[in-house]
Amino acid sequence: MVRRKRAGAGLVKLFRERAEAAGAEVRTSATPAAARTAIASILEELGAQTIASAADAKAFVPAKFRARLVRGDKAEDSASAEAGLVLAHFGIAETGTLVHLDRSDAGKNVWTLPPVCVAVLEACAIVGRLEDVLPAITKHLASPSGFGQVSLVTGPSRTADIENVLSIGVHGPGRLVIVLIDGKIGKMA
Amino acid sequence: MSRSRIDPHLKSVLAEFSRNYLIKRRNALMGQNFEELRTLLAEMKDASLERNAELLDRFEAEACRRGNEVLRARDGDEANRLIADVLGRNGAAKVAKSKSMVGEETHLNDFLSRRGIEPRETDLGEWIVQLEAEAPTHMVMPAIHLTRADVARIFARRLGRPVPEEIPALVRIAREELRREIFTIPAGFIGANALVAENGAVILVTNEGNGRLVSTVPPVQVVLASIEKVVPTMADAALLLRLLPRNATGQVFTSYVSFIAGAGDHPRTVILLDNHRSEILADPVFRQVLRCIKCSACLNVCPAYKVLGGKEFAHVYMGGIGTLLTAWVHGLKESKAMAGLCLGCHRCEDYCAAKIKIADLVIALRERLNEQIGSPLWKRLAFEGVLARPPVHRAAFRAARVGRPLLSGKDGYLRRLPFPFRKYDRFRAVPAPAKKTFSKLFKKSGLGGGQAAGRGRITIFAGCLIEHFYPEIGMDAARVLKALGYGIDLAPAACCGFPSANGGFPRSARKSYEKLMEAIRASETVVTLCPTCTTMLGHAGPDLAGDEAAGLADKIISFAEFLERKEKKGLARVLSKRSEPNVLTYHESCHHKYYLKAAEATRSVLEAATGSKIKDMPETATCCGFAGSFSADHPEVSEAILAEKLDAIKETGAGTVALDCPGCLLQIRGGCRRQGLAVEVRHTAQLLAERLNKRNS
Numbered sequence: 021m022v023r024r025k026r027a028g029a030g031l032v033k034l035f036r037e038r039a040e041a042a043g044a045e046v047r048t049s050a051t052p053a054a055a056r057t058a059i060a061s062i063l064e065e066l067g068a069q070t071i072a073s074a075a076d077a078k079a080f081v082p083a084k085f086r087a088r089l090v091r092g093d094k095a096e097d098s099a100s101a102e103a104g105l106v107l108a109h110f111g112i113a114e115t116g117t118l119v120h121l122d123r124s125d126a127g128k129n130v131w132t133l134p135p136v137c138v139a140v141l142e143a144c145a146i147v148g149r150l151e152d153v154l155p156a157i158t159k160h161l162a163s164p165s166g167f168g169q170v171s172l173v174t175g176p177s178r179t180a181d182i183e184n185v186l187s188i189g190v191h192g193p194g195r196l197v198i199v200l201i202d203g204k205i206g207k208m209a
Numbered sequence: 210m211s212r213s214r215i216d217p218h219l220k221s222v223l224a225e226f227s228r229n230y231l232i233k234r235r236n237a238l239m240g241q242n243f244e245e246l247r248t249l250l251a252e253m254k255d256a257s258l259e260r261n262a263e264l265l266d267r268f269e270a271e272a273c274r275r276g277n278e279v280l281r282a283r284d285g286d287e288a289n290r291l292i293a294d295v296l297g298r299n300g301a302a303k304v305a306k307s308k309s310m311v312g313e314e315t316h317l318n319d320f321l322s323r324r325g326i327e328p329r330e331t332d333l334g335e336w337i338v339q340l341e342a343e344a345p346t347h348m349v350m351p352a353i354h355l356t357r358a359d360v361a362r363i364f365a366r367r368l369g370r371p372v373p374e375e376i377p378a379l380v381r382i383a384r385e386e387l388r389r390e391i392f393t394i395p396a397g398f399i400g401a402n403a404l405v406a407e408n409g410a411v412i413l414v415t416n417e418g419n420g421r422l423v424s425t426v427p428p429v430q431v432v433l434a435s436i437e438k439v440v441p442t443m444a445d446a447a448l449l450l451r452l453l454p455r456n457a458t459g460q461v462f463t464s465y466v467s468f469i470a471g472a473g474d475h476p477r478t479v480i481l482l483d484n485h486r487s488e489i490l491a492d493p494v495f496r497q498v499l500r501c502i503k504c505s506a507c508l509n510v511c512p513a514y515k516v517l518g519g520k521e522f523a524h525v526y527m528g529g530i531g532t533l534l535t536a537w538v539h540g541l542k543e544s545k546a547m548a549g550l551c552l553g554c555h556r557c558e559d560y561c562a563a564k565i566k567i568a569d570l571v572i573a574l575r576e577r578l579n580e581q582i583g584s585p586l587w588k589r590l591a592f593e594g595v596l597a598r599p600p601v602h603r604a605a606f607r608a609a610r611v612g613r614p615l616l617s618g619k620d621g622y623l624r625r626l627p628f629p630f631r632k633y634d635r636f637r638a639v640p641a642p643a644k645k646t647f648s649k650l651f652k653k654s655g656l657g658g659g660q661a662a663g664r665g666r667i668t669i670f671a672g673c674l675i676e677h678f679y680p681e682i683g684m685d686a687a688r689v690l691k692a693l694g695y696g697i698d699l700a701p702a703a704c705c706g707f708p709s710a711n712g713g714f715p716r717s718a719r720k721s722y723e724k725l726m727e728a729i730r731a732s733e734t735v736v737t738l739c740p741t742c743t744t745m746l747g748h749a750g751p752d753l754a755g756d757e758a759a760g761l762a763d764k765i766i767s768f769a770e771f772l773e774r775k776e777k778k779g780l781a782r783v784l785s786k787r788s789e790p791n792v793l794t795y796h797e798s799c800h801h802k803y804y805l806k807a808a809e810a811t812r813s814v815l816e817a818a819t820g821s822k823i824k825d826m827p828e829t830a831t832c833c834g835f836a837g838s839f840s841a842d843h844p845e846v847s848e849a850i851l852a853e854k855l856d857a858i859k860e861t862g863a864g865t866v867a868l869d870c871p872g873c874l875l876q877i878r879g880g881c882r883r884q885g886l887a888v889e890v891r892h893t894a895q896l897l898a899e900r901l902n903k904r905n906s
Binding site: 133161173180185 | 276337376388410421422426447450467469474
């Protein structure tokens with residue numbers, strides 16, 4: 021029991037390291053309510069007027085932004101929002117990757133089009149390697165009636181196409197902020 | 210004279226790119242077993258290719274079940290027509306494109322433009338080269354040949370206003386321009402990094418996120434994928450994704466990886482392109498070309514690509530792997546010039562994610578080119594008329610020795626060549642043939658014959674360069690082996706066959722090889738002094754001769770490996786350990802390092818004999834640019850590659866360069882001489898022989 025907890029903490033640490041190495045920012049909250057507060061302050065720091073959010077992240081929209089919410093259904097709306105708020109279904113520690121089992125183009129738009137992407141991830145959804153989450157991905161893609169797409173997102177959008185110099189935010193978000201809900205964080209501190 | 214093929218700016222960009230790539234790749238592979246992973250990938254791809262037709266059918270069925278349309282195209286024209294038809298059917302006059310090398314292969318953009326459909330590239334590099342009406346010069350970095358100033362000029366022309374020469378500003382313009390257009394473009398076009406048979410998924414890997422925009426925002430969706438991209442399961446795809454980003458860009462993972470199985474909210478048409486790949490599949494020698502996952506690691510480490518870039522060393526596909534693909538998808542003739550640009554250094558094979566024997570296959574391609582397209586007369590004469598006939602070969606060198614006083618100065622080098630030939634020797638002094646051959650010196654020396662002092666007999670095969678140019682190396686090797694207690698015999702001074710094999714003349718090569726092997730059939734152990742000859746006698750020759758060579762290869766061993774395996778104690782007995790007076794560095798000759806895997810043996814022997822640590826130069830295992838007839842075919846490229854090698858040597862401050870290959874010795878020593886560098890360039894045998902203790906020297 022104790023050993024499993026330790027391994028979990030190791031995975032969270034590794035996820036954080038790798039996500040940051042890929043250029044993502046990681047903020048940790050102990051509870052979903054704390055996460056909502058953290059998200060509110062991130063959006064305020066941005067001075068965001070409108071945010072885009074897909075259905076699955078609805079629970080994390082801070083109260084004061086509920087009125088300033090666009091759905092991702094129309095791509096242009098997502099593009100004009102200052103931030104997108106999304107929920108990641110899994111995290112992959114080895115590569116610092118977020119996994120999203122897409123259910124609509126709207127969801128993909130929210131992940132991709134706004135200049136800042138704020139992604140909520142629960143620490144218990146972090147796995148070690150891509151291979152560990154393959155069963156869930158494969159299952160999601162298997163159903164002929166489902167939407168049948170999966171996105172893996174690691175860090176912000178990047179390019180090195182001019183003189184091999186790294187630049188951030190070319191076509192996708194320039195910032196990826198991961199809000200990590202880690203119940204153990206309070207006890208460990 | 211024609212313009213220079215080497216663009217100095219591009220050369221320096223590519224050199225830096227390659228240096229950074231190697232560092233990033235090493236970090237990204239930390240904790241991964243690259244050898245094991247690529248063996249698995251090669252096996253997975255081979256197994257997938259074996260059942261390619263079945264997997265394509267499965268992919269089609271699964272993709273269709275999920276609301277997609279799947280079409281097959283026999284060749285590039287048919288693929289282009291199908292794409293144009295889908296776009297036309299949906300009334301799309303413009304299509305947003307994510308990067309697709311297969312789309313480059315079919316010249317899709319030209320085709321669409323002619324049909325009145327405007328293709329809009331969205332990958333930053335692709336867009337830049339599209340605006341400049343150029344072709345990509347690297348599979349992953351399409352615009353690597355352009356500077357930020359070039360890009361600013363290109364963007365300014367497009368926008369009709371001045372643009373700052375700053376990369377962040379240029380990247381912002383690319384974003385704004387695409388965002389302005391993307392919501393009104395009716396169709397999106399993507400390539401595929403892999404196709405998954407079990408669920409009909411298209412896998413798309415991009416860093417910029419343009420692939421996600423293009424595959425999500427426009428209502429009409431088209432995918433173009435070549436047939437070898439299909440793998441059976443998601444687990445196979447995961448293996449591919451474990452290697453692709455790490456080996457391609459030195460990233461642990463790519464920013465965006467999408468699995469697109471369901472059609473989602475839009476109709477999607479997937480076009481599967483054959484374009485002669487079925488013929489590659491049916492070819493037992495070349496089939497492995499289709500294992501390629503287009504990571505372009507082979508380009509990033511190719512010494513010739515680094516100097517020339519993807520305008521010169523390309524048709525559409527670039528470098529060594531590109532040469533092989535070109536021969537089928539664009540025709541044998543188009544691959545001819547490219548096939549001549551492979552140095553045969555085999556470095557790419559160490560980095561290939563799918564263990565493709567790129568350099569070996571380029572040699573096999575040269576055979577087909579010679580058979581089907583023809584070869585220059587001088588090469589046929591040299592390989593078939595001279596090298597394959599030892600008496601003619603010997604007579605030619607005899608003539609050169611007779612003419613020696615006329616040809617060479619007192620220093621042992623040829624006189625400078627007159628104007629039209631200057632490019633062949635301006636960067637490297639060319640040695641005159643030695644006054645006496647190794648065979649002759651050995652015979653006179655009394656080192657041969659006699660009875661072995663207990664350790665048995667060894668046959669030395671020195672190779673042509675030592676026989677005719679550097680007999681002192683042969684003598685030194687003989688002295689070391691004699692001191693260790695071996696009786697010494699010499700193999701006949703004949704060509705091993707490598708130059709012919711490398712040039713694509715397997716019949717001459719086999720003739721030389723078999724003649725030589727017949728002469729040394731009775732020998733128990735044959736110690737070689739040239740890694741290229743060793744490669745021929747131990748590996749390439751037996752492959753050519755098949756069963757008839759059975760067992761012969763086992764007794765061929767390079768000088769350094771023989772000593773390291775059998776005589777470490779013996780060397781300690783006969784040598785007086787003495788450090789080099791100056792810094793010692795070691796050039797890892799290509800065949801020695803990449804084919805024989807013997808560089809570590811030399812290092813161990815040298816460090817034991819000198820008691821000092823070798824100071825490594827940057828990229829010590831990169832070709833010196835000699836590569837046999839390459840330096841005569843492409844003197845300019847040979848010169849540029851040598852210049853980098855000499856810079857690397859200078860950086861170490863070394864006074865002595867050790868190496869194992871007389872070809873590298875010719876090139877590097879000749880280059881040092883032209884540059885006036887006070888650097889001794891010595892074969893391992895020389896460094897050992899000068900340390901023989903009194904009793905033994």
